[in-house]
Amino acid sequence: MARLNLLEETRYEKLPVTVCPNPAAGAVAVAKRIASLIKSKQANGEKAVLGLATGVTPIAVYTELIRLHKDEGLSFKNVITFNLDEYYPMRPDAPQSYVRFMNENLFDHIDIDRANIHIPDGTLPEDKIAGFCINYEKQIEDLGGLDLQILGIGRTGHIGFNEPGSAPNSGTRLVTLDDLTRTDAARDFGGKGAVPTKAITMGVGTIFKAREIILMAWSKKKATIIKKAVEGELSGEVPATYLQLSDNVEFILDEPAASELTRFDTPWLVKDCNWDNELKKKAVIWLSNTVNKPILKLIDEDYNTHGMAHLATEQGPVYQINIDIFNQIQHTITGWPGGKPGADDSQRPERAQPDKKRVLIFSPHPDDDVISMGGTFIRLVDQGHDVHVAYQTSGNTAVWDDDVLRYMEFAIDFNSSIGDDNSKLKGIHSDMRRFFETKHPNQIDTPEVRDVKGFIRKSEAIAGARFAGLQDDHIHFMALPFYETGKVTKNSVSQVDVQMTIDLLKQVKPQQIFAAGDFADPHGTHIVCFNIILAALAELKKTEDWVKDCWLWMYRGAWFEFATHEIEMAVPLSPQEVIRKRLAIFKHQSQKDPAVFPGEDAREFWVRAEDRNRETAESYDKLGFAEYAAMEAFKRYFY
Known part of the structure; x- marks a missing residue:
């Protein structure tokens, strides 16, 4: 019976989803899976071939793997890694380089053989990239393919740097980055103008060949795209939806990232609910917006045809529910955010006293x-x-930066106008200009x-x-x-x-x-x-x-x-x-x-x-x- 209930709750979901209470719990779960794979391969004298991702999402996983290595003796001697992507062009020592990212967040802290690390080369001449990509694919194939690929997801729905429009059978290649992807990266580069327009990425087809795929997402920011990836139709506009075709994929999410999935966002559509006041208020507002009627005009038919018959039966009549929720919302409206002096505050959001806060x-x-x-x-x-x-x-x-020079020049002119010595200010201004020219x-x-x-x-x-x-x-x-x-x-x-x-x-x-x-x-x-x-x-x-x-x-x-x-x-x-x-x-x-x-x-x-x-x-x-x-x-x- 429990299994049937779960299937009913997740009937909108087109691939397996595990929801963890927070990113830390999710990261530990993923790291445990990776460690188990590594140990299983070690026991058989085999290599574990991992596909790794960068960005904020996997950092906690890498932190836990480092802890497992240092505190519990997990060895990475038998591990071979292939990273998903790299910006192009990109020096390996640049702060934004994924080579540097992987070294700082994982490789420098474990016992992996450096010869077993593979990351796309962002320094290649462009005419050498195609050959490099073919060889990258061949190296993976010669090892029997990836045992496990971990993924994050971008707000365009990209996996790796497979942007909207990517083909489901695409291989490793040079791609042009979506404008939204570059916008999201702007802070890491000190402004969008400095973000590369291209990247080298494993293809969707390459990712699909992995024997196991785990996509992770943490935070409310990812909730909208997660809903599209998990419940939406297959679409090249959301490359992550292609993962619905895999039998070997699992999404591991924290609660905020999963919050827009139907079973959490509108649970009355998939199960009978425990109608506490918060859920009732959310459902009635949703119903009003869905049928495009003011709350006080909602009728039994609206409730019955939109998954809320249980609420109408349990707490009806419907009109009384409408009045209750309408009054609750009405009482949130106030022109006195600090409380209204001398007023009855029992139905107001803020206290009347003290008069002046x-x-x-x-x-x-x-x-x-x-x-x-x-x-x-x-x-x-x-x-x-x-x-x-x-x-x-x-x-x-x-x-x-140019605002700094403008204000410095104002200060110099002001100092001159009142007869003060400007030599020190002018020296600082010159130093700043030289710094900005090479920054x-x-x-x-x-x-x-x-x-x-x-x-x-x-x-x-x-x-x-x-x-x-x-x-x-x-x-x-x-x-x-x-x-x-x-x-x-x-x-x-x-x-x-x-x-x-x-x-x-x-x-x-x-x-x-x-x-x-x-x-x-x-x-x-x-x-x-x-x-x-x-x-x-x-x-x-x-x-x-x-x-x-x-x-x-x-x-x-x-x-x-x-x-x-x-x-x-x-x-x-x-x-x-x-x-x-x-x-x-x-x-x-x-x-x-x-x-x-x-x-x-x-x-x-x-x-x-x-x-x-x-x-x-x-x-x-x-x-x-x-x-x-x-x-x-x-x-x-x-x-």
Whole structure:
């Protein structure tokens, strides 16, 4: 019976999927499979032939393999490896090289014979590549093929660098990279312009010949493409769908990556559900959008024909369900994000007391505050709350080099105008120009350059916060040490980061905190900053009574918004407030026209913010609520 239930739940899935609670558990499971293969081959005196992948996804697997080698004696003497791909052209010692990646993340730490390592050569003359690719395939075939191939998946659905349009029988070859793939790689190269346009990759056909294939995916960012790969139709536009044709493939996912699969996203379509309030709210909103009716117009037939008959029978009548969910959503809407003084707050998202709250807005980057919650920020100030803003990082990696020269030249001219000696400034300016002329992609800036970039971001943040109405003594710059590496890869969080946050919280003693809860941030800074706040609050909770009455609200950044069923406070913005928010964002001139790291979305941040806020308002309107120009959304976090 259990087996039948599982088959029913996964009936939309066209290949085997294993879901792990988190990336660490998934990585351990994959490493265990690899170790078992290696040991089995060793016992038979055979070589284990592995196909390996690069990128963020397999790093934790390699870390666990290194641990197994060092702590449990796993030997790699009998292992032969073939990597999936390499950028072209690419020097093996370049920071972005997959040769360097594999050495740093695996090969330098195990006992593998270097002669058994194979990685596509990014230094070949282009007329030699075809011959190299033929030989790469022959080497694999002469060894009897790959025993196990591990894969990640790109947001275009590529496996290896087999981009949309790749043939299912394709072999190792030189390919042109999709624009989205290059955009995703931009941060590693210090800008999209420095990302190679080509790569050498194993083909889909080569991957298919492996006796076992494991595709891994971690994080919510991969959820949409995973759904297409697992449940979608076969399509050259999503090369990973070809894996549906293999009898030897398994997808190993963490829960966020699996979250859009039918059994998790809309489970009522595949099984009878335990209808708690959260799932009921999600289902009714989904039904309203699916049948294109306001919530209060949904009828029994809508429920019965869309997998929700069980809910109607268990908790009906349907109209009462509709009213219940409608009222819950109605109560999320408030023009008083700090609470409405003197009002009955039993049906409001925030407390009425105290009338005037101490509010602390944490902004991971120097512009997240105004981009993500600029309208609410201004509203809180206008309504008389004691608002502070804290910029957790300097954001100094996200400034164009030519802006540095422009600001330096301004400083030199200003110094001249007041009669100060400019010799030192001119010398630094000359050093900077020479550095920029020979700077490699993603090369760490000099300390002076990093300082100027940080000053640029700081001055813009001050301008934005002042525009929102803050006095200078309510604007805090933390420059948390974990961020200050001068490169994309950041340091691990230390107690220093946490203690700095503790100190600020003790200084302000807020009754209300706003923090970035956008964990899909492709740069990872948001979740790191959020976890630092949680660690600080956990420490303070032991000794500080005020923490018990401090509410933590999450806002989303420039990447995604909360789903409608997740929103617990929706703050409407008038057309005039939308303009005020836009002007606050405009104070961040270094992040416009375009930003250094815009992510996959080509729109400027102010456009994204306005579109997202308008779409949130429209989502409420479609459900049958009042029509607003825009809305900013928040979700409370209980710590």
